[in-house]
Amino acid sequence: xxxxxxxxxxxxxxxxxxxxxxxxxxxxxxxxxxxxxxxxxxxxxxxxxxxxxxxxxxxxxxxxxxxxxxxxxxxxxxxxxxxxxxxxxxxxxxxxxxxxxxxxxxxxxxxxxxxxxxxxxxxxxxxxxxxxxxxxxxxxxxxxxxxxxxxxxxxxxxxxxxxxxxxxxxxxxxxxxxxxxxxxxxxxxxxxxxxxxxxxxxxxxxxxxxxxxx
Amino acid sequence: xxxxxxxxxxxxxxxxxxxxxxxxxxxxxxxxxxxxxxxxxxxxxxxxxxxxxxxxxxxxxxxxxxxxxxxxxxxxxxxxxxxxxxxxxxxxxxxxxxxxxxxxxxxxxxxxxxxxxxxxxxxxxxxxxxxxxxxxxxxxxxxxxxxxxxxxxxxxxxxxxxxxxxxxxxxxxxxxxxxxxxxxxxxxxxxxxxxxxxxxxxxxxxxxxxxxxxxxxxxxxxxxxxxxxxxxxxxxxxxxxxxxxxxxxxxxxxxxxxxxxxxxxxxxxxxxxxxxxxxxxxxxxxxxxxxxxxxxxx
Numbered sequence: 001x002x003x004x005x006x007x008x009x010x011x012x013x014x015x016x017x018x019x020x021x022x023x024x025x026x027x028x029x030x031x032x033x034x035x036x037x038x039x040x041x042x043x044x045x046x047x048x049x050x051x052x053x054x055x056x057x058x059x060x061x062x063x064x065x066x067x068x069x070x071x072x073x074x075x076x077x078x079x080x081x082x083x084x085x086x087x088x089x090x091x092x093x094x095x096x097x098x099x100x101x102x103x104x105x106x107x108x109x110x111x112x113x114x115x116x117x118x119x120x121x122x123x124x125x126x127x128x129x130x131x132x133x134x135x136x137x138x139x140x141x142x143x144x145x146x147x148x149x150x151x152x153x154x155x156x157x158x159x160x161x162x163x164x165x166x167x168x169x170x171x172x173x174x175x176x177x178x179x180x181x182x183x184x185x186x187x188x189x190x191x192x193x194x195x196x197x198x199x200x201x202x203x204x205x206x207x208x209x210x211x212x213x214x
Numbered sequence: 215x216x217x218x219x220x221x222x223x224x225x226x227x228x229x230x231x232x233x234x235x236x237x238x239x240x241x242x243x244x245x246x247x248x249x250x251x252x253x254x255x256x257x258x259x260x261x262x263x264x265x266x267x268x269x270x271x272x273x274x275x276x277x278x279x280x281x282x283x284x285x286x287x288x289x290x291x292x293x294x295x296x297x298x299x300x301x302x303x304x305x306x307x308x309x310x311x312x313x314x315x316x317x318x319x320x321x322x323x324x325x326x327x328x329x330x331x332x333x334x335x336x337x338x339x340x341x342x343x344x345x346x347x348x349x350x351x352x353x354x355x356x357x358x359x360x361x362x363x364x365x366x367x368x369x370x371x372x373x374x375x376x377x378x379x380x381x382x383x384x385x386x387x388x389x390x391x392x393x394x395x396x397x398x399x400x401x402x403x404x405x406x407x408x409x410x411x412x413x414x415x416x417x418x419x420x421x422x423x424x425x426x427x428x429x430x431x432x433x434x435x436x437x438x439x440x441x442x443x444x445x446x447x448x449x450x451x452x453x454x455x456x457x458x459x460x461x462x463x464x465x466x467x468x469x470x471x472x473x474x475x476x477x478x479x480x481x482x483x484x485x486x487x488x489x490x491x492x493x494x495x496x497x498x499x500x501x502x503x504x505x506x507x508x509x510x511x512x
Binding site: 004007008010011012015108109110111112129130131132133135137138139140150152166167168180182183 | 217218219220222223224226227228229230231246323328329330331332333334335336337362363365366367
């Protein structure tokens with residue numbers, strides 16, 4: 001009979017292995033890279049806008065994505081939203097493993113979360129903590145127009161664009177920034193879903209401000 | 215599938231939710247509000263002294279979302295505890311736990327309410343030690359250190375144990391860069407003293423002092439480099455009654471060496487009041503011992 005700690009370890013390793021299949025590394029031609037999650041099996045990938053844009057706000061040349069099977073594929077930017085630091089990419093592939101999407105609005109302070117990415121280039125680097133709070137009024141995340149999930153885990157450069165998973169392994173946020181060595185913030189999944197609906201679900205009509213459809 | 219991890223997650227979130235009704239917002243400084251804990255149903259609130267930057271126009275954000283005015287009952291900078299009285303009744307006081315019930319490695323949760331809702335960070339008990347004195351001389355019943363992240367506004371908030379009771383209040387100001395908890399027994403003692411006197415009892419000597427470097431000969435003789443020169447002695451004070459003279463160099467009190475002003479400050483505690491206390495000093499180049507009886511500071 002395994003101890004409780006051993007059961008927790010088994011659970012955590014299963015959760016991260018399961019989510020790892022849909023984790024990609026995003027290369028932008030500069031030093032350093034970010035992470036992303038495969039949203040649809042037909043090659044739709046979600047990451048942060050700051051992972052794919054240059055400092056001047058233009059799309060990085062030579063964007064590519066490395067899948068878990070080792071394939072490196074060229075990636076095309078479908079849309080970015082700098083207000084919410086989100087980007088949708090497309091790679092030419094089919095039948096890719098997808099991440100399960102959770103509802104960030106059902107999180108509570110104290111819920112365990114697990115973040116994956118490529119911290120300092122380390123493949124699949126995981127960090128775990130609890131949700132500190134959610135919403136648009138968190139200290140150090142001042143802009144009240146933006147919603148966040150703050151968690152007490154150790155996000156590092158390279159985690160950006162990677163998934164933040166709830167205790168059942170569902171994506172509830174996109175790792176986006178750290179406000180200190182022990183606090184990370186993610187864009188909530190319901191914001192990502194709205195972004196994808198806006199930019200991909202309505203081909204006609206001008207996009208709302210802040211969004212560039214490319 | 216991942217039943218245990220999810221169960222643990224739900225468990226922590228439930229703990230946080232159930233502790234929320236005992237945790238309040240403390241608005242007593244210009245920047246971000248901080249956190250406090252309901253100590254008694256009649257509106258008594260404990261928080262960290264360093265987040266109470268003003269003495270009036272204090273506001274408490276109650277768990278039900280309402281806000282109410284509060285007054286300052288008293289503060290103890292040495293243990294970083296302040297006690298407020300909110301203009302409220304029928305509040306839900308916290309259940310406290312002695313740190314003796316904790317062990318290093320236990321999972322704990324820090325709570326904060328700098329805004330409307332309760333926030334949480336997770337960690338473990340990193341160190342649990344003996345009674346200690348804070349750098350400014352405050353007496354604390356147990357040394358309790360955790361690795362919880364002190365998110366902005368978390369000072370004054372509780373350290374929540376796995377059983378749902380509160381082990382003390384967290385402060386990031388007593389030791390820089392370390393998450394420390396002022397344990398429940400210390401809170402109890404400070405609250406009692408502040409309710410009775412409005413401040414912590416302090417010992418009073420009645421001297422003006424200045425740190426001085428000792429001569430090489432005296433350094434060899436005493437084993438310390440510096441002492442405190444008595445620049446003035448108030449007439450009728452415990453120091454005058456005990457025979458201290460202007461020009462004496464204090465080098466020890468109650469067996470503790472004195473190098474700088476803070477060292478003496480830390481030793482003039484409430485417990486010494488009314489009791490004979492041994493002083494070691496240098497007078498005319500010789501080490502001498504005197505006994506003085508500290509009075510209560512006014």
